[in-house]
Amino acid sequence: LVTTYFKENSLRKTANIFHMKYPNKSKPNPSTIYNLVNKFIKTDSVADYYHSSHPIKLNNIDPNSRLEFCNILILLITNNETFISRICFTDEAVFYLNIKINVWAGIVDNFIIRLFFFEENLNSSKYLELLQNNIIPELDNLFSEGHRKTEVFKMSPNNIEDLKQRIVNEYENITFKQLSNVRHMFIIRLKYCAEVN
Structure with missing residues (x-):
């Protein structure tokens, strides 16, 4: 298949x-x-x-908008082979030791934007501040400078700094193939969404 x-x-x-x-x-x-x-x-x-991840369930609030979004992106990707390499894919994760740590990560093309750690909740104002003060400058510098909770917690971290370093180490081990798979899976999901809607 x-x-x-x-x-x-x-x-x-x-x-x-x-x-x-x-x-x-x-x-x-x-x-x-x-x-x-x-x-x-x-x-x-x-x-x-x-x-251990839990997929996010799609709601049928506005399937027409979702279908339109998928079709527009499929068209943009089809007409411009470099379009998808300019999309910034992001994710947030929460790790617990004796306190909660939020981690933000992003990738553009085959580059990992550095990790950002928050010991408080990442709300909309903090996220906007992160984008304006850290992410956008990081994206500007990205081309000039040239995942896993299971791995992070294989051995119990000694303290918060140890936990942060283990998270950084895990992200440094991400391969180009894994980064490429993010883009490839995005295209497959767009096509799947368009087919089932």
């Missing part, structure tokens, strides 16, 4: 080809194919693996 998807670049075509090749088996659901492709891209395998 994964190989066929990469050839056809369509969840529905992949399901149809599988069904034609194996008529005695039930036709796979596009979401099943999507999940297998997603798993393969993340792990280089379709075997089951343990993960």
Whole structure:
């Protein structure tokens, strides 16, 4: 299924080809194919693996806006091969030791924007301050300078500074392939969203 998807670049075509090749088996659901492709891209395998993240559920508040967003981005990416490498993908995570630490991280193309730590909650005003005072200047310097809670907590950190250093070390171990997979999965998710809406 994964190989066929990469050839056809369509969840529905992949399901149809599988069904034609194996008529005695039930036709796979596009979401099943999507999940297998997603798993393969993340792990280089379709075997089951343990993960601790919880996917965010989409609400049907405005599916037309979501579909329009997906279609516009698919068009922009299709018409300009460098467009996706200019998108800043971000994530926040919370780590607990004896206090809570919020960590913000972002990637642009194959570059990791440095990590930012907050011992307080990251609310909208603090996030705006982070963007204006840290992220935007960091993005300006990015090209001139040329993940894992499980790994961070393999051995119990001694203190907050030790915890922060372990988080930094984990992010420094992220590979170009993993960074590339972020963009690739974004495109797959856009196409999936457009197909199911």
